[in-house]
Amino acid sequence: MPEQTVRTPPEVDRVAASRAAVEARRARAELKNRVSSGAISALTVLDDAFADPDGVAGRMRATDFLLSVPAIGRTKLTRILEDLKISPAKRLGGLGPNQRTRLHDFIADRESKNRQHKRSRLIVLAGPTAVGKGTVASYIRENYPDVLLSVSATTRKPRPGEVEGVNYFFVDDAEFDRLIENNELLEHATVHNASRYGTPRGPIDEALARGDSVLLEIDIQGARQVRAAMPEATLVFLLPPSWDELVRRLVGRGTEDAEERERRLETARHELAAQDEFDYRVVNGTVADAAQEVVDLIKTRGARPRRAV
Numbered sequence: 001m002p003e004q005t006v007r008t009p010p011e012v013d014r015v016a017a018s019r020a021a022v023e024a025r026r027a028r029a030e031l032k033n034r035v036s037s038g039a040i041s042a043l044t045v046l047d048d049a050f051a052d053p054d055g056v057a058g059r060m061r062a063t064d065f066l067l068s069v070p071a072i073g074r075t076k077l078t079r080i081l082e083d084l085k086i087s088p089a090k091r092l093g094g095l096g097p098n099q100r101t102r103l104h105d106f107i108a109d110r111e112s113k114n115r116q117h118k119r120s121r122l123i124v125l126a127g128p129t130a131v132g133k134g135t136v137a138s139y140i141r142e143n144y145p146d147v148l149l150s151v152s153a154t155t156r157k158p159r160p161g162e163v164e165g166v167n168y169f170f171v172d173d174a175e176f177d178r179l180i181e182n183n184e185l186l187e188h189a190t191v192h193n194a195s196r197y198g199t200p201r202g203p204i205d206e207a208l209a210r211g212d213s214v215l216l217e218i219d220i221q222g223a224r225q226v227r228a229a230m231p232e233a234t235l236v237f238l239l240p241p242s243w244d245e246l247v248r249r250l251v252g253r254g255t256e257d258a259e260e261r262e263r264r265l266e267t268a269r270h271e272l273a274a275q276d277e278f279d280y281r282v283v284n285g286t287v288a289d290a291a292q293e294v295v296d297l298i299k300t301r302g303a304r305p306r307r308a309v
């Protein structure tokens with residue numbers, strides 16, 4: 001029989017206490033990770049800490065808490081603690097009433113500013129058929145990896161070279177219906193009277209919560225729905241250098257027969273008439289320049305709307 005370790009009562013207490021301390025440290029570390037990844041709001045942690053000073057949040061040190069808040073590093077930390085008149089070693093649950101109020105107001109103000117900032121990071125790129133939306137969006141995906149390109153669901157069949165989960169999520173009609181019923185699409189539309197397309201809501205919400213920029217390359221019906229659902233989104237209309245060039249691109253792409261091209265050009269006339277609904281217009285002269293302009297709009301949001309050509 002294996003030899004058993006016999007522990008005396010005080011030793012049992014010590015082992016249990018040490019296990020509890022390890023577990024509490026692990027729980028605090030996990031909580032810090034959840035704050036820094038944006039999975040939980042710092043304000044929620046603070047409220048928990050004040051409600052239960054001996055709980056996981058309450059036992060967290062003010063220093064560790066503040067360092068887990070995105071964009072607070074060691075340099076800012078010292079100044080913030082001084083301003084809030086909180087000693088670095090203090091635990092959140094042990095803060096006095098004035099310290100609690102100051103810390104709460106500081107975090108609430110910061111989260112409110114972050115929300116305003118994040119909300120503006122959703123950019124919708126729309127425009128008439130063959131103007132080059134897909135080409136510009138692909139260029140951004142390849143050259144600006146910090147901009148997340150939303151991957152739509154569609155009922156159309158994959159074209160040669162298209163990859164599931166990269167170009168689209170290819171689904172059948174039943175699955176598309178299920179996505180709509182479960183409210184999993186931010187917007188959806190039947191495009192060119194043919195297939196259905198929709199923007200999955202989950203990845204967008206997650207990206208915006210992380211503070212990432214998201215680009216949607218969708219049709220004009222979809223852009224209108226996004227505007228209604230998220231008025232803070234920035235809408236960009238991609239224009240061709242001229243009507244003749246648009247026709248050249250459509251014909252040159254060679255993916256539609258003459259009848260379908262006529263139908264799309266008819267739609268394109270109506271779509272061009274909708275450009276005033278958009279916040280910005282970008283002319284797709286060269287792909288690299290148009291992509292740069294769109295990315296600049298994502299990053300600065302300050303450029304003045306351009307007039308159509």
Ligand SMILES: Nc1ncnc2c1ncn2[C@@H]1O[C@H](COP(=O)(O)OP(=O)(O)OP(=O)(O)O)[C@@H](O)[C@H]1O
Pocket residue numbers: 127128129130131132133134135136249250252253284285286287
């Ligand atoms: N700046 C550009 N200069 C010249 N050709 C371009 C430019 N941008 C895109 N093109 C070409 O125009 C054609 C249409 O581009 P693309 O398929 O990206 O258009 P789209 O707006 O996504 O069209 P749709 O809405 O019909 O899917 C393609 O052959 C593409 O290579």
Ligand SMILES: Nc1nc2c(ncn2[C@@H]2O[C@H](COP(=O)(O)O)[C@@H](O)[C@H]2O)c(=O)[nH]1
Pocket residue numbers: 129133134152153156187188189191197198199217218219220221222223
């Ligand atoms: N409303 C939406 N439109 C979308 C979405 N994804 C793509 N599109 C638009 O569909 C057409 C055709 O695309 P194609 O890849 O089949 O040529 C194009 O205008 C796209 O902008 C979406 O999620 N919602």
